[in-house]
Amino acid sequence: METQAKNPNFNIASKKKKSAELSLGYNPYAKDKLYAVLFLGPSLLILALFVFYPMLRTIYLSFFLTNNLGKPTVFVGLKNYFALFSSNAYINSLIATLVYVIAVSIFTIAIGLVLAQAATKKVAGINFFRTIFSATMGVSVSVAAIFWLFIFNPSVGLLSQLFTALNLTPINWLTEPGWAMTAIVISTVWMNLGFTFLIFFGALQSVPYTLYEAAQIEGVSKSYQFFHITLPMISPTIFFVSIITLIESFKSFGLIDLMTAGGPNNATNLLVYRIYQDAFLNGNYGLASTESVILAVIIALFTFIQFKVLEKRVTY
Amino acid sequence: MSIELINISKTYNGSDFILSDISVKIATGEFFAIVGPSGCGKSTLLRMIAGLIPISNGQLKIDDKDVTNLPPQERALTMVFQNYALFPFLNVKDNVAFGLKARKMNSSEINTRVNHALELVNLTDFSERKPGELSGGQRQRVALARAIASDAKICLMDEPLSNLDAQLRNKMRSEIRELQQKLGLTLIYVTHDQVEAMTMADRIMVLNDAKAQQIDSASNIYDTPSNTFVASFFGTPQMNLLPIILKENKQPSDVETNLKFSITNSLKAGNYLVGVRPNALAIDEVSSKTNAIVTNIEYLGTHSIVHAQLDNSLELRIEVSSTRNLSTTERVSVSVTGNHYIFSEDGQKLLNTNGGYTDGNASQEPQLQHSI
Numbered sequence: 261m262e263t264q265a266k267n268p269n270f271n272i273a274s275k276k277k278k279s280a281e282l283s284l285g286y287n288p289y290a291k292d293k294l295y296a297v298l299f300l301g302p303s304l305l306i307l308a309l310f311v312f313y314p315m316l317r318t319i320y321l322s323f324f325l326t327n328n329l330g331k332p333t334v335f336v337g338l339k340n341y342f343a344l345f346s347s348n349a350y351i352n353s354l355i356a357t358l359v360y361v362i363a364v365s366i367f368t369i370a371i372g373l374v375l376a377q378a379a380t381k382k383v384a385g386i387n388f389f390r391t392i393f394s395a396t397m398g399v400s401v402s403v404a405a406i407f408w409l410f411i412f413n414p415s416v417g418l419l420s421q422l423f424t425a426l427n428l429t430p431i432n433w434l435t436e437p438g439w440a441m442t443a444i445v446i447s448t449v450w451m452n453l454g455f456t457f458l459i460f461f462g463a464l465q466s467v468p469y470t471l472y473e474a475a476q477i478e479g480v481s482k483s484y485q486f487f488h489i490t491l492p493m494i495s496p497t498i499f500f501v502s503i504i505t506l507i508e509s510f511k512s513f514g515l516i517d518l519m520t521a522g523g524p525n526n527a528t529n530l531l532v533y534r535i536y537q538d539a540f541l542n543g544n545y546g547l548a549s550t551e552s553v554i555l556a557v558i559i560a561l562f563t564f565i566q567f568k569v570l571e572k573r574v575t576y
Numbered sequence: 577m578s579i580e581l582i583n584i585s586k587t588y589n590g591s592d593f594i595l596s597d598i599s600v601k602i603a604t605g606e607f608f609a610i611v612g613p614s615g616c617g618k619s620t621l622l623r624m625i626a627g628l629i630p631i632s633n634g635q636l637k638i639d640d641k642d643v644t645n646l647p648p649q650e651r652a653l654t655m656v657f658q659n660y661a662l663f664p665f666l667n668v669k670d671n672v673a674f675g676l677k678a679r680k681m682n683s684s685e686i687n688t689r690v691n692h693a694l695e696l697v698n699l700t701d702f703s704e705r706k707p708g709e710l711s712g713g714q715r716q717r718v719a720l721a722r723a724i725a726s727d728a729k730i731c732l733m734d735e736p737l738s739n740l741d742a743q744l745r746n747k748m749r750s751e752i753r754e755l756q757q758k759l760g761l762t763l764i765y766v767t768h769d770q771v772e773a774m775t776m777a778d779r780i781m782v783l784n785d786a787k788a789q790q791i792d793s794a795s796n797i798y799d800t801p802s803n804t805f806v807a808s809f810f811g812t813p814q815m816n817l818l819p820i821i822l823k824e825n826k827q828p829s830d831v832e833t834n835l836k837f838s839i840t841n842s843l844k845a846g847n848y849l850v851g852v853r854p855n856a857l858a859i860d861e862v863s864s865k866t867n868a869i870v871t872n873i874e875y876l877g878t879h880s881i882v883h884a885q886l887d888n889s890l891e892l893r894i895e896v897s898s899t900r901n902l903s904t905t906e907r908v909s910v911s912v913t914g915n916h917y918i919f920s921e922d923g924q925k926l927l928n929t930n931g932g933y934t935d936g937n938a939s940q941e942p943q944l945q946h947s948i
Contacts, residue, residue: 470657470659473657473661477653478649478678479678479679492665493663495665
């Protein structure tokens with residue numbers, strides 16, 4: 261009895277409260293907004309401090325001459341940009357970068373795909389090979405650089421000894437311009453393979469086996485199966501890997517610094533390495549900023565083109 | 577085209593047989609179903625017939641030609657998979673044409689075949705769509721169209737309807753059956769669903785424990801199941817199986833004191849299993865001599881399945897008209913009114929239906945009436 265008597269009062273009270281809140285412009289989502297800000301705040305702060313501010317600062321600096329502490333001194337407008345595009349050294353650097361990026365991307369994807377396809381075979385000891393193929397994921401750049409320096413060493417290197425044993429003239433891998441680029445490409449592809457292999461291997465495993473069985477029953481050859489089932493089925497993965505590889509190789513720094521330091525004769529002086537040199541060795545922060553902006557634009561452009569071209573081929 | 581399996585076995589390690597000594601001859605134009613619980617090796621058997629996995633022992637003949645070691649494409653057959661195995665990046669038309677294109681058939685021939693196949697499955701209007709834009713039933717039909725377009729006279733189907741909802745499954749069941757007859761296909765159909773097998777197939781192979789338990793028409797399998805596995809696998813609700821002891825002095829056993837059976841006296845004393853289908857039992861709720869208690873009632877529309885517990889605590893399923901007014905915990909009298917089967921104690925052999933022996937023995941008349 262008591263509760264029954266209480267209940268109506270309670271209802272009236274709560275209704276009154278609600279209408280009062282509504283009339284005062286009470287926003288039921290205000291609390292949600294507060295939570296959103298609370299949750300996003302920390303990462304927003306970190307991003308702002310370490311990404312957005314440096315980005316804007318870089319764009320700002322690219323219009324200035326700086327002293328060697330990185331302080332802007334004279335506003336020069338677009339002169340930094342004009343200077344770069346009329347500099348032969350910079351254009352060479354740009355071309356070298358394009359050659360490097362394209363070569364690395366093509367070889368990484370092709371070799372990664374071949375290894376992944378090979379690793380799907382059910383043969384004895386396949387797990388050993390799967391581990392080996394993905395092992396470079398756990399190798400740091402410095403270790404990789406030392407490893408490849410050993411291999412490429414003109415006197416005691418593995419390759420030189422192999423060439424000598426085969427009665428061929430050993431190649432000066434790191435001191436001849438053309439070969440230095442080749443050596444850098446080989447080492448980078450090797451470094452990339454672990455990750456690429458793993459991603460491709462996962463993608464290949466997820467292709468339903470019945471698709472191949474259906475093809476087998478129709479008498480479709482293995483190579484036709486690869487090009488007309490496997491490749492289209494993993495095309496989204498190929499797309500993903502190609503974009504990652506492209507962006508990563510535009511940003512390559514460690515191997516170059518440790519193996520050739522941009523040499524010989526600037527043959528491997530890629531855009532990122534040039535930025536590093538201009539900023540931290542030459543103290544020319546304005547110019548380095550300009551180069552950074554240009555590199556960012558180039559990467560964005562390439563990614564955009566890739567999206568446009570590959571999107572049409574990734575059809576499901 | 578006819579298919580003959582001669583003592584086909586499959587083993588992966590040389591000692592454990594997943595399938596052993598499967599022999600059957602499937603006639604041209606026959607709809608042959610392979611049915612069994614999951615893991616019984618039915619898909620393995622189908623894949624061996626298809627040539628996707630090698631046959632360990634035995635021989636496979638297609639039109640009297642030994643094809644045991646031939647690759648799939650030389651067996652002139654086609655297959656429909658449970659997940660349809662459609663290429664998600666190709667539209668319906670290209671999916672159907674895939675194998676034909678790979679075989680480098682000329683394009684006008686491909687077009688006629690593809691269009692004909694799509695017409696047969698009523699998908700002409702969807703030929704430009706991708707599988708992702710189709711419903712489950714339509715995808716199923718694309719898979720059928722691909723099988724039709726290949727023009728093979730033998731078609732293997734691996735649980736083709738199990739990914740569809742119940743209603744669609746019923747519809748596709750009759751569509752597949754019609755197509756099979758229209759095209760004169762020899763069809764081997766793998767399913768775990770006894771209803772599918774019974775409604776569609778000319779003959780059924782029941783597979784369990786690596787062996788073919790029975791190969792026969794649906795009605796024969798239902799009427800004279802060769803063992804308790806087959807008996808309880810076919811028919812819904814499941815057959816009741818009760819242990820029964822026949823005694824030398826013809827004293828009624830424990831079960832029989834509760835439920836009355838007529839059994840030919842040619843059976844030796846010993847332990848047996850008696851099988852009674854739920855529709856061969858009747859309930860009398862007015863009788864004063866009760867022998868069971870109703871534990872549960874499943875309402876199914878026209879009829880209900882009554883679960884009852886005999887006084888010796890054996891559980892029974894009984895089919896009754898749903899107009900009957902029964903309630904749980906009600907005491908009733910249960911009696912046998914139709915066929916029942918006597919199996920050997922291990923359930924491996926059917927010894928007796930209540931009409932007489934199945935193993936050709938002369939005695940036909942039930943000679944002894946066991947009763948309460």
